[in-house]
Amino acid sequence: MAQVNYAELYLQALQQKFSQGLSFIDLYNTPNNSNIKWVNAKTVQIPRVSVGGFVDVDRDVVGSFTRRADNDWETKTLEHDREFRTLVDTQDIDESNLALSIANITRVFNDEEKIPEMDKYAASKLFTEFNQYGGKANTDTIDSSNVLEAYDEFMATMDDAEVPQQGRILYVTPAFNKLLKQADKIQRSIEVTGNSGRVNRNIYSLDDVTIKMVPSSRMKTAYNFTNGAVPDDSAQQINMILVHPLSVITPQKYEFVSLDQPSAATGGKYLYYERKYWDLFAIEKKVPGIMFNVQSADSGDDSGGTGE
Numbered sequence: 001m002a003q004v005n006y007a008e009l010y011l012q013a014l015q016q017k018f019s020q021g022l023s024f025i026d027l028y029n030t031p032n033n034s035n036i037k038w039v040n041a042k043t044v045q046i047p048r049v050s051v052g053g054f055v056d057v058d059r060d061v062v063g064s065f066t067r068r069a070d071n072d073w074e075t076k077t078l079e080h081d082r083e084f085r086t087l088v089d090t091q092d093i094d095e096s097n098l099a100l101s102i103a104n105i106t107r108v109f110n111d112e113e114k115i116p117e118m119d120k121y122a123a124s125k126l127f128t129e130f131n132q133y134g135g136k137a138n139t140d141t142i143d144s145s146n147v148l149e150a151y152d153e154f155m156a157t158m159d160d161a162e163v164p165q166q167g168r169i170l171y172v173t174p175a176f177n178k179l180l181k182q183a184d185k186i187q188r189s190i191e192v193t194g195n196s197g198r199v200n201r202n203i204y205s206l207d208d209v210t211i212k213m214v215p216s217s218r219m220k221t222a223y224n225f226t227n228g229a230v231p232d233d234s235a236q237q238i239n240m241i242l243v244h245p246l247s248v249i250t251p252q253k254y255e256f257v258s259l260d261q262p263s264a265a266t267g268g269k270y271l272y273y274e275r276k277y278w279d280l281f282a283i284e285k286k287v288p289g290i291m292f293n294v295q296s297a298d299s300g301d302d303s304g305g306t307g308e
Contacts, residue, residue, distance in 0.1 A: 247289030
């Protein structure tokens with residue numbers, strides 16, 4: 001009988017958790033991933049097509065046809081190849097009253113390491129790609145008196161660049177989400193639930209743009225990935241990201257998880273191993289679909305950049 005792979009079964013059970021706990025799930029699920037062409041083990045190509053425009057008709061000439069459509073490829077190379085492994089002694093499991101069970105270890109790893117790192121990598125890599133293609137982050141100090149004005153400027157810039165309005169997502173830190181609730185001139189509806197006395201003042205969208213709150217610890221411009229993901233010394237606080245998921249691709253190259261039962265090779269211990277190989281890239285021609293507000297480097301404040 002084939003040995004049951006408990007780690008694989010546990011990973012399946014976590015899929016719903018990922019969709020709930022991963023703040024940037026919409027970027028990781030961008031429809032662009034279906035257009036990726038793998039050219040080797042770690043390189044993908046994004047198809048690009050260019051065509052000419054209309055020209056005046058010459059009624060006295062027939063023929064002289066030329067090709068005025070062409071295609072090329074935008075090439076990206078994956079870099080974020082990560083692994084986690086641990087030995088677990090059977091006696092540690094027993095003597096810790098099952099606290100060190102494989103299920104508990106993997107649960108804590110996913111809650112406190114894997115899912116946060118996927119968010120941190122998405123935010124910081126998106127910022128890197130944005131800068132690489134000439135993007136310039138807004139560094140204005142934002143408070144309740146001008147947060148809507150800053151948001152409107154972002155929206156107007158995207159409108160002018162012909163970024164689709166439907167599907168845009170606004171990622172904000174909790175501090176900026178609070179500013180939106182307190183914003184001057186904002187129109188709100190207050191929902192009172194029956195006779196319970198509970199009042200719902202949440203703001204889920206602006207101009208049909210979905211608002212998603214992300215912990216400020218997952219919204220930095222740079223991280224050190226030596227052991228987990230911790231803010232880099234050069235990191236600035238990202239306060240607000242307005243992005244359309246069609247502006248990015250997020251290739252998932254490889255994911256593997258396994259649990260070896262105690263054996264002579266593992267010294268009588270369980271061996272848990274997980275590997276994930278993925279990346280995030282901005283599409284060069286769609287960078288106008290990405291906007292940032294970042295805490296100014298000379299502000300001396302790393303609390304989230306609310307100006308409060």
